[in-house]
Amino acid sequence: MRATYADSVRKLSLWMRRHPVVGDTTIALFLGAFDMLALTSPMGGTTTWIFIVIGGGLILPLVIRRRYPVLSAYLVLIAGVAQLLTHGDAGPTVTDARMRLADIALGISLYTLVAYVGRRAGLLYAGWLALGTGVWAAWRLEEKEWFFGVVVVVVIFAFCWALGEFIGARRAYQNEVEQRVKLLETERDQQAKIAVAEERTRIARELHDVVAHAVSVIIVQADGAAYAVRKNPDVAERAVKTIASTGREALTELRRLLGVLRNDDGDGGEERAPQPGTESLSELAEKVRKIGLPVRLEAAGKLDDLPAGVSLGVYRIVQESLTNTLKHAGPGASATVKVTRDDERVLLEITDNGTGRIAEHTPAAVPGGNGLIGMRERANVFGGTLSAGPRAQGGWRVTAVLPVQDA
Structure with missing residues (x-):
């Protein structure tokens, strides 16, 4: 039962890795659903339609965050700037629109850049976030709220950065392991090809020895037959028969060895392709x-x-x-x-x-x-x-x- 559950989870994980948009869309839907719960109360310092539009600008780019991480991150950042300009001070009896659940998209974008693009892109994005946080705190927060608000935002962004570093390091390690496995497979194949080439070299030497021996026998017998053809026809006839027999044996051996050399697997199949150029x-x-x-x-x-x-x-x-x-x-x-x-x-x-x-x-x-x-x-x-x-x-x-x- 446990093995079946583990296999199911592993298959689901692999499927999600092959289809990252599905997982990102799920995150965006959950984040959007909880963010829209704020509509049950009046918005402080903004209108309902602006609240919805800005929320879509913050959340929708998350759908493409792993396919186009830089584009997605900066679309979220633009929506964050728009929120800063449109979401004003909250009244005492209404929902505070200066901070909303959709703002987590900024931290998710920071995590995505660090994990999938690199530290340089993450540092640049973190700089923009720090600038925006400072402007937001000075402009939209009261003096008694300033310290607490900034600390909360910094903690969230720091956690997203740390998580991005961890996931990025894990992805880099997995990529390196995959590259090493591919390299080992390539080296194994090369070693097999080297062994085959060495064997073919040995066969080529054998081929040379066999053919050289057969030709030597044929030459000797031909010379003997030439001398004996008039004085001793029987000896000449035996020499000619020896020449024919040796030639047939050499030809058979030559065909057999060439069949091995021509076939990559040594089983007498297709001939090797012509040499490339x-x-x-x-x-x-x-x-x-x-x-x-x-x-x-x-x-x-x-x-x-x-x-x-x-x-x-x-x-x-x-x-x-x-x-x-x-x-x-x-x-x-x-x-x-x-x-x-x-x-x-x-x-x-x-x-x-x-x-x-x-x-x-x-x-x-x-x-x-x-x-x-x-x-x-x-x-x-x-x-x-x-x-x-x-x-x-x-x-x-x-x-x-x-x-x-x-x-």
């Missing part, structure tokens, strides 16, 4: 965007007729650079990829505006230390150069030059 950069950028990293791709020059090796090298360098950005640039980062070709070379520049620590971009931070090393090696193969390092304005830059003529 510069024509696949747009697809690569789109894949990275779907993962969550905004990428802007800029290409100039004739990239379609690059040599296959250079084209593949360009793709792999861009791919590895974007992978490192995903791992180490931190949340909210974006990347720019520039590929330019002139008559004799291809210029690459991959930059990001990440906030990750510089040390995290070094090869030592990449499992096995092969990230930047592999990119440099790929550039050196074609007689090019590659450099990587932090930018003065923040983030990371990878630049590479690959000669076309030398390739």
